[in-house]
Amino acid sequence: MATAYGPDTRDREHEGSAPGFGGKTRTKHFLPTPLRAPLEARAWSELLYALLSFPLSTVMFTFAVTMTSLSAGLMVTFIGIPILAVGLAVCRGFGSLERHRARALLRVEVADPERVRGKTGGPMSWMGAILKSGVSWRHLLYTLLHFPWAVFTFVVAITFWTYGLAGLTYPLWFWIFPLFAGQDGIQVYGDRTHAEYLNTPLELAATGAVGLVLVMAAPWVVRGLLTVDRLMVTGLLGPSRLATRVSELESDRGVVVDTAAADLRRIERDLHDGAQARLVALAMDLGLAKEKLTDDPEAAARMVDEAHGEVKVALQELRDLARGIHPAVLTDRGLDAALSAIASRCTVPVTVEVDLDSRPAQAIEGIAYFTVSELLQNISKHARATRATVDVWRAGDRLMLQVTDNGRGGATAAAGGGLAGLAERLDAVDGVLVVDSPTGGPTTITAELPWRG
Structure with a gap:
């Protein structure tokens, strides 16, 4: 199933095929390999x-x-x-x-x-x-x-x-x-x-x-x-597979704990700076409106009307926050509908194609959703692209995601960057993130996750 989303959906054609994984420029030699x-x-x-x-x-x-x-x-x-x-x-x-x-x-x-x-x-x-x-x-x-x-x-x-x-x-x-x-x-x-x-x-x-x-x-x-x-x-002469696996699991556990702590801090910050602050101001406005109700009914009515608008904004912020924790559409309808929803909010036209005959494990599904969400946010903020594509398919016991845009390229998974953090999150569940983004574009980012259905 392929669907296009974005501000301008008239042009829905792909710009060529996606490049391969991390192609390298080969050095030319004058002598053939056997002689060299x-x-x-x-x-x-x-x-x-x-x-x-x-x-x-x-x-x-x-x-x-x-x-x-x-x-x-x-x-x-x-x-x-x-x-x-x-x-x-x-x-x-x-x-x-x-x-x-x-x-x-x-x-x-x-x-x-x-x-x-x-x-x-x-x-x-x-x-x-x-x-x-x-x-x-x-x-x-x-x-x-x-x-x-x-x-x-x-x-x-x-x-x-x-x-x-x-x-x-x-x-x-x-x-x-x-x-x-x-x-x-x-x-x-x-x-x-x-x-x-x-x-x-x-x-x-x-x-x-x-x-x-x-x-x-x-x-x-x-x-x-x-x-x-x-x-x-x-x-x-190397470490045993069991010792290597234990070391990997210890490292992955640290990444998961750090990620969970960062998410909790983000939620607390969003609640404190957003909905909580707005509700406090709303309570103060309603208190003032209550005092003016007998002396100046018209002013009180205006204040109540403004408070009504603030309530709507606070509700929208809470909905966005809940969607950031775990969207209801993902639980109810799966990746196809959930990715279509976030693609519609991207600033560039996005074509979404999901080819899945069943649903993976809920945890993997959630990681896939937030991976695509973060990649589309990066496209909106940094890529300067005019179109993007999201492809999701199953290959054996792996869930494959590929996000491509025709922007300026140059994206890297450098330490401390957003892509590096995303790669660490995928690695915590035995996933892989491959970034192919030559200068001038296009950019193709492929994520591979275990199916665990």
């Missing part, structure tokens, strides 16, 4: 990661096996427990080094898990905490699993890069063989009666071509192998 990859810093940082993994993993694997075996052998005595705890602590320290290495060389952002803290602060409490921590055991598992993979990655990376660079540059240094080695070039075959060397121009060119292929393939091969490293680092 060996020259990029990313390829060399990934190679450095693969080369460093071998010695680091060897040391830590040896340490982990030694400490685990020693602690298991001494577990019949008390000595095995502190040895195991110390070994797990060292593995956690190695995990911290691996996270920093992954951030610097692989561009993998992995959050640090929570530090181990004993309940009482003593050594026994610390040992109990580190032994009961699942993060500690995942770090030990990473140390044991990463070693064989690091050896394999190291061998493959060294093979591809060394053979590739050697073959690519062979036409430049093949003269070393006849000059210093006493043979015509690299020997590819030989027995007692016959030997084959790479020394003709055609063979030199073929060797250089094979080397070029190996050099071009090396960054992609290493990158593919390091995918396993990325999975290991994120899966074993």
Whole structure:
């Protein structure tokens, strides 16, 4: 269903399609990607990661096996427990080094898990905490699993890069063989009666071509192998999903509490400065009219008539305040009618299209309503637009909202701004706000909410 609202509803056509989510300007390169990859810093940082993994993993694997075996052998005595705890602590320290290495060389952002803290602060409490921590055991598992993979990655990376660079540059240094080695070039075959060397121009060119292929393939091969490293680092060295979710819920709870407190302050301010002040003045006017009723009936009648007008204004303010808390039309008729109502009050023509076969949860419905309401207010105040559109639809278990205007653009979800606060409110219910507003417009703001019907 599509309906247009606003001061001028004659022009109801959309101005082109909405742009995609946050399109970025791509840098133009003269070389194609396969030829450019060996020259990029990313390829060399990934190679450095693969080369460093071998010695680091060897040391830590040896340490982990030694400490685990020693602690298991001494577990019949008390000595095995502190040895195991110390070994797990060292593995956690190695995990911290691996996270920093992954951030610097692989561009993998992995959050640090929570530090181990004993309940009482003593050594026994610390040992109990580190032994009961699942993060500690995942770090030990990473140390044991990463070693064989690091050896394999190291061998493959060294093979591809060394053979590739050697073959690519062979036409430049093949003269070393006849000059210093006493043979015509690299020997590819030989027995007692016959030997084959790479020394003709055609063979030199073929060797250089094979080397070029190996050099071009090396960054992609290493990158593919390091995918396993990325999975290991994120899966074993980061915080657990439960801990991450608890942290998110704590943050969301703070946002919800702050938002509720701000709404209560706004309601109190609106009541105090608006309807309450008007009702106080109305009571004073009626008191004066009561005193003049016998002495000057005409003046009293005028004052009552003015008070009647003030009552109407106060009632309208109370209705607006109640609509700001939760509109009755949203409860009774759903998003389609409620969004149509706020679109009709916008200062620019707004086309509303709602494609929902059922209603989401009331809380989600209310958040969707106030999200569109705030975005339309921003259009009225700041966008300098001549038309806007509101689209609402369901995609699987998500409620999608998209508000588009043809204004001047430049809107950002900068910290402290209205859009940033709106994004925090949506995040508190596992929602997402995407702002696409290039300078000059158009502006497209997409909100995604859980359905929870």
